[in-house]
Amino acid sequence: MLFSKLIFAFLFLASSVFAWPWSSGEKKKNPEEQARIQDSLKREELKNLQREVDALTRIRLQKADSLEKLEAEHWRKRYAESEMTEEHQTETRELDGRYSKLSTDLGRVNEEVQASKTLTTDAEDQATADESAYDALNTQVKLSIDKTLGDITGDYPVGMNDRLLRLKQAQNEADAKSPNTLAAMRSYFEDRLLRHAQTYSQSFGSEISQVGSRPDVKVNRLRLGTVFLGEVAADNGEVQALLRSGALQGKVFEWNSNLPQEMAAQIQKAVSEAGTSPAEVTIPLDVLQNKAVKNSISDTKELTLQEQAQAFFKKGGIVMYPLMLVALFAILLCLERFFFLSIHGRVGTRMMKKLKTLLDAAQYEEAAELCLKENTSLSMVLFAVVNKAHENRDAAEKALQEALLREQPKLDRRMGLLAAMGTIAPLLGLLGTVTGIITLFNVITEVGTNDARVLAGGISEALVTTETGLVIAIPVMILHGLLSEKIEKVTSEMYAQSTALLNKLFSN
Numbered sequence: 001m002l003f004s005k006l007i008f009a010f011l012f013l014a015s016s017v018f019a020w021p022w023s024s025g026e027k028k029k030n031p032e033e034q035a036r037i038q039d040s041l042k043r044e045e046l047k048n049l050q051r052e053v054d055a056l057t058r059i060r061l062q063k064a065d066s067l068e069k070l071e072a073e074h075w076r077k078r079y080a081e082s083e084m085t086e087e088h089q090t091e092t093r094e095l096d097g098r099y100s101k102l103s104t105d106l107g108r109v110n111e112e113v114q115a116s117k118t119l120t121t122d123a124e125d126q127a128t129a130d131e132s133a134y135d136a137l138n139t140q141v142k143l144s145i146d147k148t149l150g151d152i153t154g155d156y157p158v159g160m161n162d163r164l165l166r167l168k169q170a171q172n173e174a175d176a177k178s179p180n181t182l183a184a185m186r187s188y189f190e191d192r193l194l195r196h197a198q199t200y201s202q203s204f205g206s207e208i209s210q211v212g213s214r215p216d217v218k219v220n221r222l223r224l225g226t227v228f229l230g231e232v233a234a235d236n237g238e239v240q241a242l243l244r245s246g247a248l249q250g251k252v253f254e255w256n257s258n259l260p261q262e263m264a265a266q267i268q269k270a271v272s273e274a275g276t277s278p279a280e281v282t283i284p285l286d287v288l289q290n291k292a293v294k295n296s297i298s299d300t301k302e303l304t305l306q307e308q309a310q311a312f313f314k315k316g317g318i319v320m321y322p323l324m325l326v327a328l329f330a331i332l333l334c335l336e337r338f339f340f341l342s343i344h345g346r347v348g349t350r351m352m353k354k355l356k357t358l359l360d361a362a363q364y365e366e367a368a369e370l371c372l373k374e375n376t377s378l379s380m381v382l383f384a385v386v387n388k389a390h391e392n393r394d395a396a397e398k399a400l401q402e403a404l405l406r407e408q409p410k411l412d413r414r415m416g417l418l419a420a421m422g423t424i425a426p427l428l429g430l431l432g433t434v435t436g437i438i439t440l441f442n443v444i445t446e447v448g449t450n451d452a453r454v455l456a457g458g459i460s461e462a463l464v465t466t467e468t469g470l471v472i473a474i475p476v477m478i479l480h481g482l483l484s485e486k487i488e489k490v491t492s493e494m495y496a497q498s499t500a501l502l503n504k505l506f507s508n
Contacts, residue, residue, distance in 0.1 A: 138181045142174045145188055156226045156253055157242070159198065166191045199225050204274045206234065222271045232271045239264040316464040319432030323425060323465065327472045330421040333414055334479045341483065344377050345411065345490035352497070355382065359504065364389040377407040377490060381498045385505065393506040400498050407494065411487045415480065422476035429469020436462025 149167050152160065170187035173180045202224045209219045209231055219231040229242035240257035259267070313320050351374050358367040364386055371383035384403035388396035440462060 134181065138174055138179050138184075141181055141184050141188060142171070145171045145174060145184065148188070148191070154253070156195075156198070158223060158229065159194075163191055163195070201225065204271075209233075220271050222274045230267045230271055232268050237268060239267050241267060312464065316432060316468055317436060319428055319435065319465045320468065323428050323432075323468050323472060326421050326425050326428065327476075330418060330425075330472065330476045330479075333418045333421065334476070334483070337414060337418065337483050341411070341486050341490065344375075345486065346376055347378055347490075347493050347497075348374060348376070351379065355386075359386070359501075377411060378494050378497060380407055381494045382501055385498055385501050389505050393502070396502055396506065400502060404494065404498070408491065411490060415484065415487070418476065418480050418483070422473045422480055425473040425476065426466070426469040429466040432465025432469075433462045436465070 145167055149164075149171065152163055152167065166187050170184040170191070173187065174184040204220075204222050206218065206220050209217050209221070218234045220234065221229070221231045223229045231240050232238070238257065239259060240255050241259065242253055243256050313324075316323070351370065355367055355370055358364075358370065368383055368386045371379040371386060381400065381403045384399040385396050388399045437459065440459065
């Protein structure tokens with residue numbers, strides 16, 4: 001538009017230049033000519049304007065056409081964009097639906113996974129608990145089997161070999177790398193049931209004896225539960241019976257063939273009658289079969305003093321050995337102190353009179369030789385004073401104190417150890433008593449007792465060590481007191497005689 005206006009202004013100036021009168025002669029033209037010129041200029045200007053209008057019209061048409069094309073393109077693009085937006089929205093809705101479905105499926109899968117993990121954890125915990133319970137059960141079974149194996153040697157001896165094999169098999173099954181606890185329990189309970197059934201059964205027959213004083217001998221055996229078992233040898237009719245000993249240690253059952261002649265005859269008769277299938281058999285034994293019964297049926301004989309001492313020592317158990325060592329050591333200490341004080345603690349009256357005579361005669365060297373020759377605690381103290389007779393009192397007192405300090409420890413040596421022996425002995429006896437009572441109650445817990453005499457007998461055996469400890473401690477303490485009194489007497493004599501000698505030599 002601006003360009004068209006510039007062209008129009010340029011053409012207008014050009015027409016004005018050419019129409020300008022150049023000569024002076026033409027300055028005065030007639031009005032018609034001027035009107036014609038003006039009219040020509042206007043027509044020219046109108047043409048120019050017309051051309052400009054036409055140009056502008058063409059431009060406007062072109063612009064309108066371009067604008068229409070642009071508008072058409074714009075709407076076409078808008079339509080395509082709308083279609084794309086609709087497709088995008090459709091795809092978005094489809095994707096949202098799929099995402100929602102996948103999210104729901106994922107949540108459900110996560111819940112199932114979590115539930116599976118929970119179930120797996122619970123199953124693992126349950127498996128761990130079951131495994132621990134199984135191990136605990138297997139451990140308990142092993143302990144029961146081991147305890148039974150440990151106690152079987154003191155139990156009823158009949159059928160012991162089969163019991164040992166059965167329990168050993170159960171122990172191997174429980175100790176295996178992959179233990180078979182059920183099989184071990186089955187073998188263990190079978191053993192307990194058979195042992196229990198043996199208590200309430202009886203048997204009679206001719207067999208080879210495997211236990212007792214005469215093994216591998218053909219005998220007639222009568223068994224009534226675990227209360228009575230008697231055997232009569234087929235070759236010479238020797239009788240032996242199995243008795244419950246009631247001992248705190250060792251075997252609970254033991255054989256006794258040292259029976260009184262009358263009782264052996266009664267047992268032989270009972271076994272013979274059992275072989276003829278009688279209605280009843282009279283057994284000449286107390287069914288309790290405790291230690292008192294055993295002692296009452298044993299063939300009594302008078303024991304020597306040595307045998308009585310050995311039996312007494314055996315009752316005390318292992319604590320009797322340190323008690324005997326304490327007693328022996330205390331005796332040696334007492335003898336050593338007695339001989340030492342008898343030799344080095346004596347006060348020689350003749351030596352004192354002779355020493356006094358030599359001192360009165362101022363024979364100090366002879367007096368010193370006499371003290372050295374005597375070689376007692378008193379003489380050594382007096383020697384220290386006599387040796388300083390040519391010096392002053394202070395030197396003699398210092399020598400006296402040194403001699404007393406040397407001799408006093410010699411007199412008191414090992415007295416503390418002797419007192420310790422007198423204190424240790426009852427403590428060891430008390431230890432043996434406590435150990436014996438613990439063993440007694442363990443036996444009562446395991447095998448039980450229905451006789452108070454067994455309990456009293458066990459306690460009396462446990463008190464043997466206390467009695468022995470007191471028997472050792474009382475004499476030792478008495479001897480310690482006597483020796484201490486003798487030492488005190490010797491010490492007092494040393495102080496008295498040395499002080500008197502010191503005063504006599506340095507009276508001024």
